[in-house]
Amino acid sequence: MNMENKMKIEIWSDVMCPFCYIGKRNLEKALTQFSDREHIEVIWKSYLLDPNTPETSDKSYAQHLVEYKGMSEQQVDGMLAQLTQTAKQAGLDYDFDKAQLVSSKKAHQVIQMAKTKGLGNQAEEVMFKAFFTEGKNIADKSSLISIGEEIGLSKDEVETALSDNKYAEMMNADIAEARQIGVQGVPFFVFNRKYAVSGAQPPKAFLESLEKAFGEWREDNPAVKLDITQGQSCKPDGTCD
Structure with a gap:
């Protein structure tokens, strides 16, 4: 199958x-x-972000930050209120009172499986929503099965993602690559392996990076313009002439 050459945007994310x-x-x-x-x-x-986060949590998101990050309750409350507001401006509904701060390793393994099926973007979306809006435990197998089914993965495929070491290795390869290119924090966006954007920039900043990177990519990858000699043919709508 002839896959169109496209400019890649790679995003390191948790x-x-x-x-x-x-x-x-x-x-x-x-x-x-x-x-x-x-x-x-x-x-x-x-x-x-934190490979040592446990798979079960009896603490709220805020309590976890107070205990593990050494911040005061007042600092944490202020920070989470600000984050909730920033998310709202982006059209997202964060609920930190419900959020369960647990290990994201299993979630990443499911995302790696989804990527092999061309469902990486959908997997990220439902995983983020599960964590920040719906308060689901993303380290829990039954939660991950229902999240997987939401995007079209079968129960067996999710179980394979969690049991087959291949998907953990794919996750670790991404993390090793992040170290190699100097990623200090996420999100980290790489356009055409030439330009990087660190952090959640406003849409305008992304658009500027996109246009700059794509302009250069297009010079190296010109669009195919075919000189077509017309003859009798059939079209996808069933008409033949």
């Missing part, structure tokens, strides 16, 4: 990172304003 979901939405807004968006391929890459 599904429990509030700015990653905001960044995703702002990039999507930029893409809606970008006339060549059909020539863009978005590739999601795994990143673990």
Whole structure:
């Protein structure tokens, strides 16, 4: 099958990172304003903000930050209120009272499986929503099965993602690659392996990076213009002439 050559945007992200979901939405807004968006391929890459986060949590998101990050309750409350407001401006509904701060490793393994089926973007979206809006436990197998089914993965495929070491290795390869290119935090967006945008920038900033990177990519990858000699043919709508 002849796959069209597209300019790649690679995004290192963790599904429990509030700015990653905001960044995703702002990039999507930029893409809606970008006339060549059909020539863009978005590739999601795994990143673990805290590999030591447990798979079960008896603490609220706020309590976890107070205990593990050494912040005061007042600081945490202020920060979460600000994040909720920033998310709202991006069109997202965060509920930190419900959010369960648990390990995202299993979620990343499911996303890696989804990527092999061309469902990476959908997997990121439902995983972010599950974590920040719906308060689901993204380390819980039954939760992950229902999240997987929501995007078209079967129960067996989700179970394979969790049991087959291949998907953990794919996650670790992304993390190793992040270290190699110098990613210090997420979200981290790489356009055509030439330009990087760190953090959840506004749509306008993404659009500027997109246009700059794509202009250069297009010079190296000119559009195919065919000189067509017309003859009798059949079209997808069933008409033949």
